Amino acid sequence: MKILVVGSGGREHALAWKIAASPRVEKVYAAPGNAGMCSVAECLPIRSDDIDAVVKFAVDNGIGLVVVGPEVPLVGGMVDALSLAGIKAFGPTAKAAVLEGSKIFAKEIMTKCGVPTAAYRSFDQPEEAAAWVELVGAPLVIKADGLAAGKGVIIARTSADAHRAIDDILIKSVFGSAGRRLLVEEMLDGEEASLMAFCDGENVVLMDAAQDYKRVSDGDAGPNTGGMGCYSPVAPVTPLIREMALENVFRPVIAEMASMGVPFKGVLYAGLMLTADGPMVLEFNVRFGDPETQVILPRMEGDLVDVMEACVDGRLDQVELKWSERKAVSVVMASGGYPAAYSTGYPITGLEDAAKLDDVVVFHAGTAMADGSIVTAGGRVLNVTALGDSFCGATARAYEAVNAISFKDAHWRSDIAKRAIDREVTDER
Ligand code: AMP
Numbered sequence: 180m181k182i183l184v185v186g187s188g189g190r191e192h193a194l195a196w197k198i199a200a201s202p203r204v205e206k207v208y209a210a211p212g213n214a215g216m217c218s219v220a221e222c223l224p225i226r227s228d229d230i231d232a233v234v235k236f237a238v239d240n241g242i243g244l245v246v247v248g249p250e251v252p253l254v255g256g257m258v259d260a261l262s263l264a265g266i267k268a269f270g271p272t273a274k275a276a277v278l279e280g281s282k283i284f285a286k287e288i289m290t291k292c293g294v295p296t297a298a299y300r301s302f303d304q305p306e307e308a309a310a311w312v313e314l315v316g317a318p319l320v321i322k323a324d325g326l327a328a329g330k331g332v333i334i335a336r337t338s339a340d341a342h343r344a345i346d347d348i349l350i351k352s353v354f355g356s357a358g359r360r361l362l363v364e365e366m367l368d369g370e371e372a373s374l375m376a377f378c379d380g381e382n383v384v385l386m387d388a389a390q391d392y393k394r395v396s397d398g399d400a401g402p403n404t405g406g407m408g409c410y411s412p413v414a415p416v417t418p419l420i421r422e423m424a425l426e427n428v429f430r431p432v433i434a435e436m437a438s439m440g441v442p443f444k445g446v447l448y449a450g451l452m453l454t455a456d457g458p459m460v461l462e463f464n465v466r467f468g469d470p471e472t473q474v475i476l477p478r479m480e481g482d483l484v485d486v487m488e489a490c491v492d493g494r495l496d497q498v499e500l501k502w503s504e505r506k507a508v509s510v511v512m513a514s515g516g517y518p519a520a521y522s523t524g525y526p527i528t529g530l531e532d533a534a535k536l537d538d539v540v541v542f543h544a545g546t547a548m549a550d551g552s553i554v555t556a557g558g559r560v561l562n563v564t565a566l567g568d569s570f571c572g573a574t575a576r577a578y579e580a581v582n583a584i585s586f587k588d589a590h591w592r593s594d595i596a597k598r599a600i601d602r603e604v605t606d607e608r
């Protein structure tokens with residue numbers, strides 16, 4: 180079977196890597212892929228949001244399954260277009276992808292199903308939003324309704340912050356049409372975790388949890404990024420919390436979508452806040468998390484292609500996932516300046532040395548080939564991932580690999596998985 184992976188980040192490299200390991204797969208293609216993905220896939224000069232070109236390639240080349248990584252083509256209807264052309268595609272339809280494409284829609288569904296989430300109001304008029312802020316007071320969280328590449332959420336610690344965010348979104352339109360409406364949300368407190376589930380429109384199979392480090396600097400300082408590192412599993416996501424999330428979040432939302440005539444197939448990702456009252460949903464994504472996937476797939480046993488096909492065909496009730504007991508840690512190496520402006524095109528050295536280390540796999544996130552060598556081509560450049568029998572061991576191994584690699588102005592966090600290591604040390608006492 181031939182499989183096409185759509186996207187070019189670390190998530191897609193991890194997907195292509197796991198898919199290529201399936202004995203059922205004869206060839207993997209990537210649209211457009213990156214320099215690292217070339218070792219497991221043939222990279223095509225097709226952009227990840229070019230729906231027509233992806234459909235044409237899939238039809239012309241007998242692709243058995245297309246796996247769509249990023250949210251933009253999902254919300255844009257790539258899965259709908261592929262299905263219409265008779266091609267199997269993994270991911271939700273455009274209508275189902277609205278769970279990520281509109282935060283207000285997601286909130287409305289959650290309210291309808293009684294899913295625990297922060298109290299909220301939605302607004303399209305700046306005066307009304309501002310009056311609400313005055314009434315309830317800070318701290319608050321202000322969110323642009325639509326897709327804003329992870330930048331549309333503002334934590335407003337003061338009323339002034341909240342007013343500024345409302346002005347930016349509704350008046351200055353800094354997020355364009357994604358900010359025609361916004362949410363004003365209660366601020367929740369607790370530890371965050373990412374929980375993803377395979378869905379076939381009716382059945383739900385949870386994956387193990389992961390924890391993402393969103394802030395750019397150590398100690399969770401500095402601005403938000405797409406994610407600077409990740410680890411899995413997450414001890415605070417206990418079997419009880421998983422059961423609560425399954426029964427109170429995933430099952431009701433999937434059932435509600437089905438009853439609306441919009442069955443959800445693919446991966447549903449819930450960003451959770453683990454509060455004293457149980458897990459509460461911060462956001463839904465309609466795809467694999469990035470960088471969560473880079474620590475989840477190395478721990479997943481069995482054939483990912485079988486699971487994806489079961490989702491598309493509505494046979495997920497026959498699937499049971501198995502997870503390695505090992506711990507996975509991924510450290511993001513980013514371009515100097517990221518998440519603000521950065522330069523690209525710098526040669527990357529040491530990749531072969533890193534790859535020689537046991538239990539290390541370097542997923543490429545923003546790389547390209549130039550004159551026969553691998554160069555930086557994005558904000559997040561590499562996801563250096565390691566497995567180990569403990570978080571202490573996996574983390575040491577990941578940083579050993581990071582230290583073997585270099586490119587101009589590279590930066591990374593040095594405290595990825597520290598929380599998990601601290602818990603290990605406490606447990607040993
Ligand atoms: P989102 O894209 O909605 O997950 O928001 C990005 C980040 O903002 C989350 O990972 C949280 O750290 C934070 N966040 C979002 N909503 C809330 C909330 N209601 N309370 C506290 N933090 C939040």
Ligand code: GLY
Pocket residue numbers: 329391405406464467468469470471
């Ligand atoms: N890691 C957060 C996301 O994938 O949106």
